Amino acid sequence: MDKQIKTIGALIIASAIIWAAVIVGSASALKGTECYNEIQNILAGGVVSHLILIWGPLVIFLKKKKESNSEDGAKE
Numbered sequence: 001m002d003k004q005i006k007t008i009g010a011l012i013i014a015s016a017i018i019w020a021a022v023i024v025g026s027a028s029a030l031k032g033t034e035c036y037n038e039i040q041n042i043l044a045g046g047v048v049s050h051l052i053l054i055w056g057p058l059v060i061f062l063k064k065k066k067e068s069n070s071e072d073g074a075k076e
Helices: 004-032 036-075
Strands: none
Touching: 004 036
């Protein structure tokens, strides 16, 4: 159980780091300019990387956990 909590915690921290990079990247691109297309690309990249790197593995992890819990419940 402790390993699972650390895994979820690491994924949450990774998510925060990705979005911090997106915000800093957006701020530096906005500095003194009006370039919506650049900002849109940075934000879209952040969303895609967040979905692939964070939520994909998290969903797989939670499905495995749910399956193992249902198997444990069936054995009892």
